[in-house]
Amino acid sequence: MRRGVHLRVALDTLLVLLPVSVALCAVAWRIAGTTPALVLAALAIAACGAVVPIRLRRFDRGWLIVRLDAARRDLDDSSGLLFVDQALLGPLQRLQRTRVEQRLTGSAPPGLRPAWSKRAIAIAWSLSALCVLAATLWPAPRLQSAGPSIPASAPAVAGEPRLLEAMLEVQPPAYTGIAASRAESLDAKAPVASTLRWTLRYAPQPGAVELVFHDGRRLALQREGGDWTASLPLQESTLYRVVPQGVTGAAQSRLHRLDAVPDQPPRVRVLVPERSLTLMAAGQRDWRLQFEVDDDHGVAARARLLVTRTEGTGENISFQDHVRVLEGRGDRRSRRFEVRLVPSAFGLQRGEDLVARLEVLDNRAPQPQRSRSASVILRWPAEPVIGAEGLDGLARQVLPAYFRSQRQIIIDAEALIAERPRLAAEEFERRSDSTGVDQRLLRLRYGQFLGEESEGGRAPPTSDLPTSDLPAGDPAEAQAHEEHDDDHDDSQAPGTPSPDTHDHGHAGEAGAPAAAGFGEMDDVLEAFGHTHDIPEAATLLDPQTRETLRAALREMWQSELHLRQAAPDQALPYAYRALELIKQVQQADRIYLQRVGTQLPPIDATRRLGGKREGIANRALPALPVARGDEALAEAWRSLDAADAERLVASLNALQAWVDGNRDRVADPLAWIARIDEARQDPRCHDCRAALRALVWSGMPRPAGGVARRAGDDPVARRYLDALDAPGAER
Missing domain, CATH: 2.60.40 (Immunoglobulin-like)
Known part of the structure; x- marks a missing residue:
């Protein structure tokens, strides 16, 4: 039963698709020939073979059960039990299945096969018959000659030589592997260094034949029996004309083109590795x-x-x-x-x-x-440099311009506190000290804006350098200075000003040597003390911002102190306050300048929105100047559209000179020369002039953008102007 349904559906589908395929193949046979028609027939058969199984998927077991239940009411919608294994059925289901089988065998089986698609089949075969009939009666297309004929610019005059046959042989260089070719056309495209050989036959025979190239070169052909031959190695693209003796004026042939295809250098591409730089891996x-x-x-x-x-x-x-x-x-x-x-x-x-x-x-x-x-x-990357202790070793590991931010220091300190139970005491102290070093670098970086001097360790006892900013020469004073600094460090308590804010009283102490320049303020400060302020940096901040930054540095001092003592939990409050103060500094005015308000001239209220248009006139835009040296293009553009023959000849000569001097500006100089020659040979040829004019337009410089004039018939603008002119309108 199911097999008969599938057979009916397959035949119905093929009866609709086959006539359509036949019609398409007939049309292809008439238009393109036998081979395309056979290819299309194979594709049509494959398409039919793919469509039929797709349509058969609808007529499965579920479809059959639904059709049985719909066709036989006495089956009690139980036809699905026929397709289930009896071992899986219960007693009542087996009893019902027996009744269904008895009812089916007791009467003729219902007709479940779908009806024929009569309308679709009739339409498909009718259209197919019409297409086949039209393709049969339609005349076959005429095949064009393989070789183009030699065009004649004008009818030959009695007694003048007339070209009967022409053959151009192209012999490419042996290294190219390209076979030699022959063509009846006098145009050719060949690799550079190819050998070209012309064979021409005239009737009646001229006294001599020459190939005249567009650059003035001439090549004489040699007579061999009834043919005229010549050979030439092709080195560059060129245009030429065949000129037999006794033919002049309009009877001469048109320009023919020889394109020399240069040999390109090899193209090298790197496949592996994908990147230009590869780091050598371990092992x-x-x-x-x-x-x-x-x-x-x-x-x-x-x-x-x-x-x-x-x-x-x-x-x-x-x-x-x-x-x-x-x-x-x-x-x-x-x-x-x-x-x-x-x-x-x-x-x-x-x-x-x-x-x-x-x-x-x-x-x-x-x-x-x-x-x-x-x-x-x-x-192969170099070994990482393991630096010494302190700042010097850290500076070797990172670039000097890279500093940790205050927020990052807080994050590192909180992470260190969270990991403290899992770390050894030495590792915890080392990481806390490293974070303190980062805090110190950040403090020194911000301290530059306040003129804070760079810090460093004391010189060794054997060094000749002074251990303080005092001038060398009096060890007692130097020792006093060191004790003075130690007193400052020991007496400093949390929250007190940092050493960068104290006021030294070194200037004017007894025993100091005389200054290099007597009476100069800078020399006195340099000789008797050290300055804590850089004028170029300190003047960038106003006093209020300087105090905020100074407070942030004090908090950084305390944060660094506790971090270096392996107490990050005590350093966090100071670090948070330093971060808050730094944000205030970033939002403050950075440059302290006297603020002066703008003084604009007073506005005359009587002249506003008056609607008066006296004295307003249209101003014509001046003509854009022609680029220097491009006058020949503009003149050729105008003369090609005019009817003056003398003006056209003069403009073509100027255009020829412009092309010879501007070959880098045009995409195809030979096309320009060929079009100029066509217009010169036949000035009345409208198509020749139009083609040359199109080339001239492509070579003309683009004008600068101008202001578009507003359309005068704009209804919105017209209503607005009428409303202004209306009596009683508010001004």
Whole structure:
């Protein structure tokens, strides 16, 4: 029963799709020929084979159960029991299944096959018959000749030579692998260094035949029996005209074009590694390199791998060059070169680089072209520098411009407090001291805005340098100065001003040597004391902001003190207050200047919104100046649209000179020259003038943008002006 349903559905689908496929194949056969029609027929058969199974999916077991229940009411909607295993049914279900089977066998089976799609089938076959009939009666297209005919600019005059046959042979260079070709057209496109051979036949025979090139060169053809032949190596693109003796004026042939295709250098692409810089991993023993080389006519089978190893650091760097020859794999036009380098074989050490690049040649003769790939670098990172204790070691590990922020110091301190139960005492003290060093660096950075001097340790006893800012020469005074500083450090309590704010009284102490410049304030300060203020930095902040920053530095002092003593929990309150004060400084005015309000002239209220338009007139914009040297383009644009023949000839000569001097500005100079020649040969040719005018327009400089004039028939603007002119309108 189910098989009959599937057969009916498949036949119905094919009866609708097959006539459509036949009609399409008939149309393709008439328009494109037998081969496209066969290809389309194969595609149509494949499409029919794909559509039929898709439509059959609808007619499954569930569809069959629904149709049985709908067709036979006496089955009590229990036809689904027929498709269930009896072992899975209960006693009542088995009894019902027996009744359903008896009722089905006791009468004829219902017709479950779907009806034929008669309307769709009739429409499909009717349209198919019409398409096949139209394709059969439609005339077949005429095949065009493979070789273009030699155009004649004008009918030949009796007695003048007339070109009967023309053949142009192109012999590309042997290294390109391109076969020689022949064409009846006198236009050609060939690789550079190709040999061109012309064979022409005239009736009646002229006395001589020449090829006249657009740059003035001439090539005479030699007579061989009834043919005229000549050969020429193609070195650059050019235009030429065939000029037989005895033909002048309009009877001459048009310009023909020879395009010389240059041989491009090889294109090298690095496949592996994907990045130009590769850091050598721990345990890495080799370095894989893979290059892909493409060329239009062929790549040499061998290539050179240039490997350079750098030695030394800083300015003392030397280079060692190595060369390896690689064999390529693949087609002659596309080859791959692969190698695995062992860095130890080149003596690579830590802190050094291994630079590799591939050098390839193409097979151009006699001089091949050379190309190099981008450089790829294998770097073996140097050993990390483990610095000494304190600030010097820390400065070697990070760049001097990198400082931790106050918020980061708070985050580090809170993280350290949370990890304290899991850390050893020595590790906890070390990390707390490191955070204190970060706090110190940040304090010194902000202290520069207040003129705070840089800090450093005391000089050793054997040093000749002074241990304080006092001038050297009196050890007693120096010792007194140190005791004075120690008193400040010992007497400082939390919350008291930091040493950068105290007022030294060193100036004027007895026993100091005389100043270098008598009476100079700067020399007196330099000789008898040390300043705590940098004028260029301190004057950037107003007094209130300076006091806020000074308070932040005091809190940083206390935070640093407790961090260096391995007490981050006691340092957090000071760190938070320092952060709050720094935010206030960032939001404050940074430059202290006297604020002066703007003084604008008073506004005359009587002249506002008066609506008077006296004295307002249209001002015509001046004509944009023509770019210097481009007058020939503008004149040619105007003369090509005019009917003056003498003006056109003069403008074409000027345009020819402009093209010769501006070849870098035009995309295709030869196309310009050919169009100029066509317009010069036949000035009345409208299509020739239009084509040349289009080229001239593309070469003209773009005018500068101007102001668009407002449309005069704008209804909104007109209503607005009428409302202003209306009597009684409020002004």
